Amino acid sequence: MLWxxxxxxxxxxxxxxxxxxxxxxxFGGEKxxxxxxxxxxxxxxxxxxxxxxxNYPWDSVEVDVLKAxxxxxxxxxxxxxxxxxxxxxxxxxxxxSQTPYVLVGFSVGSRVVLGALEARKGQLKSLQGVYFLGxxxxxxxxxxxxxxxxxxxxxxxxxxLRDKVHKTAFSFMSGLPAGGEVGYDDAAVFKNYAVxxxxxxxxxxxxxxxxxxxxxxxxxxxxxxxxxxPGRLNFNLGSRVGEGDVxxxxxxxx
Numbered sequence: 419m420l421w422x423x424x425x426x427x428x429x430x431x432x433x434x435x436x437x438x439x440x441x442x443x444x445f446g447g448e449k450x451x452x453x454x455x456x457x458x459x460x461x462x463x464x465x466x467x468x469x470x471x472x473n474y475p476w477d478s479v480e481v482d483v484l485k486a487x488x489x490x491x492x493x494x495x496x497x498x499x500x501x502x503x504x505x506x507x508x509x510x511x512x513x514x515s516q517t518p519y520v521l522v523g524f525s526v527g528s529r530v531v532l533g534a535l536e537a538r539k540g541q542l543k544s545l546q547g548v549y550f551l552g553x554x555x556x557x558x559x560x561x562x563x564x565x566x567x568x569x570x571x572x573x574x575x576x577x578x579l580r581d582k583v584h585k586t587a588f589s590f591m592s593g594l595p596a597g598g599e600v601g602y603d604d605a606a607v608f609k610n611y612a613v614x615x616x617x618x619x620x621x622x623x624x625x626x627x628x629x630x631x632x633x634x635x636x637x638x639x640x641x642x643x644x645x646x647x648p649g650r651l652n653f654n655l656g657s658r659v660g661e662g663d664v665x666x667x668x669x670x671x672x
Contacts, residue, residue, distance in 0.1 A: 444525025457632035501533025
């Protein structure tokens with residue numbers, strides 16, 4: 419089995435595209451400019467690809483450390499409500515305009531995306547891909563409707579070792595592991611890839627969070643449209659790799 423390991427972007431003569439990446443953030447209130455969107459915009463600008471990045475800001479509840487459990491339950495409730503608006507204002511917009519688009523849901527934001535797909539009537543025509551990052555739903559969650567384009571599955575990047583939030587808080591609250599920790603059971607709907615990411619944004623250094631998968635997702639979706647962006651080699655500082663290949667991000671089977 420081969421895996422595509424994404425390197426950093428190089429400057430290339432890429433084709434133009436009207437593709438739009440739609441990002442749905444997770445727990446912690448309304449986020450105006452998530453790091454994932456920043457990373458994706460920088461990648462597209464460097465690669466000279468005029469694709470769009472759209473953040474979907476929604477009130478996912480501010481974290482109250484004294485009432486963390488109640489805050490989380492409220493966040494799930496709001497995600498379910500928000501999914502109806504997301505379906506009407508985002509999915510229908512791109513479907514009606516026949517604009518190719520990609521949905522990316524982080525943490526409880528994946529619940530918004532899945533709920534919106536459930537609300538859809540009829541198969542989606544312009545949807546190019548769906549990605550879940552550290553998805554905060556129990557591993558037995560699935561999609562009951564056949565709305566995805568033929569052959570498409572939701573790509574679920576889950577972190578079995580590094581995601582301490584799911585390992586502790588989510589399992590305690592829900593009784594089952596999160597799909598963002600162990601993967602989803604329904605292989606007909608989800609394609610699970612194990613990554614080595616933390617749940618919260620940590621910035622550069624040894625802590626790699628899900629926002630840094632923006633470049634990989636950008637590469638994959640542009641490649642699917644026939645846009646090839648040359649890679650670039652950089653020197654790495656000599657260092658030991660802890661625990662072997664569990665530090666690698668497996669982003670695409672080829």
